Amino acid sequence: MTVYKNLQFFAKYHNVSLDKLDVLLKELELFEDKDKKAEKLSTGMKQRMLLIRSILHHPKILFLDEPTSGLDPALSNKVHDILLNLKNEGTTIFLTTHDMSEATKICDRISLLNSGHILEYGSPQEIIDKYSQQDKAVIRFKNGDSIMVSQAEAARYLGGSDVASVHTLENTLEDIFIKISEDSKNA
Structure with missing residues (x-):
């Protein structure tokens, strides 16, 4: 089936208007390719088609595995x-990803897993705060120089006209995942 016929089937099954399908096809830059056979699509195009199929009916719960795999940064955004x-709008999203910046951006709570074991759980910022005990800041000046100071000391540089x-x-999160994964192997 073509991309459009494939998605049209799911739209009809879920009683979703074809106008909504067209909007999603345009938003994810597949509208011009809607008459291509689904089996002939590139990895990124298949990924977008499958995403449209999964969100077309505005589910209450959505399970996604690597939703931006094979996509360029603009399409990922x-x-x-x-x-x-x-x-x-209230959809609960379960997301599996290796892209820690994606997890940080989208997720309220994350579990860092390694070999089937939960190594850490919490909000992205809670985990970052827990493992970022460095009380340091780097001040970069307009002349290209930089210094490392304590965060408390950094306040005295703020507002300076020479601070860039x-x-x-x-x-x-990526640094943290690598560290705690290595630590769990050595434990």
Whole structure:
């Protein structure tokens, strides 16, 4: 079946208007390819078609496995926006992903798993805060110089006309996952 016939079947099954289908096809940049055979699609195009099929009827609960796999950053952001809108409208989303920035952006609660074991559970920020005990900040000046100071010391540089940026040194979820995965192997 073509992309459109495939999705049309699910739209009819769920009693969803074809107008909504067209909107999703356009939003995920598949409208121009709607007459292609589904089996001939690239990995990213198949991924988008399957996403449309799963969200077409605005489910109450949605299970997704690597929803942005094979997508470029612009399309990944569109998928993220769609998922965040669904979440804000009350859909519960269970997401499996290796992309920690995606998990941070979309998820309220996450479980970090390794070899079938839960290594950590909580909100992305709770986990980051738990493993980012560094009380350091990097001050970068307009002349290109930079210094590392305590976060308390950083306050005295704020508002200075020669300061270009101030960055705290917190770990990313990816850094944390790698560390606790290695620690669990060595335990």
